[in-house]
Amino acid sequence: MREFLDHRIVDTAKHSSRIWDAALAAQVAKQIMVVEEQGPGVDPEAAPPAIASKDSQTETGESSLPPEANRVFDVEVILPEGPTGVLGILCKRRKEEGACETLAMYRDAQSCQWTNGKA
Numbered sequence: 510m511r512e513f514l515d516h517r518i519v520d521t522a523k524h525s526s527r528i529w530d531a532a533l534a535a536q537v538a539k540q541i542m543v544v545e546e547q548g549p550g551v552d553p554e555a556a557p558p559a560i561a562s563k564d565s566q567t568e569t570g571e572s573s574l575p576p577e578a579n580r581v582f583d584v585e586v587i588l589p590e591g592p593t594g595v596l597g598i599l600c601k602r603r604k605e606e607g608a609c610e611t612l613a614m615y616r617d618a619q620s621c622q623w624t625n626g627k628a
Contacts, residue, residue, distance in 0.1 A: 533586075533588070533589075533596060536596060536616060537584075537586055537596070537598060540598060540614060540616070540623055541581060541584060541598070541600070543623075544579075544581060544600070544602075544612065544614070545575040545579045545580050545581060546575050546579070547579075548575070548576070548578070548579040549578075549579070549602070549604075578602075578603065578605070579602070580602070581600040581601060581602045581612065582600065582601055582602075583599075583600060583601045584598065584599070584600040585598070585599040585600065586598055587599065589618060592618065593618045593619065594618060595615050595616065595617055595618065596615065596616040596618070597613065597614070597615045597616075597626075598612075598613070598614045598615075599611060599612070599613050600612050612625070613625065613626040614626065
């Protein structure tokens with residue numbers, strides 16, 4: 510997935526309709542990848558780390574996918590009210606003790622910055 514987005518295939522897709530906006534979908538996908546790659550204590554403004562290789566495995570045969578503990582689920586996208594609105598993402602991740610934590614991230618259209626919020 511990271512390779513797909515890094516090659517800007519989604520970014521270059523200009524398709525937009527009432528139910529699909531390629532630019533918003535790309536922003537959400539990239540932010541989810543940042544969260545999963547960085548793991549707990551994510552800084553939403555940090556640059557995403559580089560991927561290990563072009564395949565799904567590194568040269569040593571290890572997976573370049575984020576560890577299971579970093580992965581998120583139940584992703585909910587909160588669409589902006591208009592072109593200057595705030596894009597939101599709510600998702601869950603399992604903590605070490607098995608409980609779930611809810612992550613909330615918001616992207617301001619004016620500043621183009623992601624921030625953490627309260628879920």
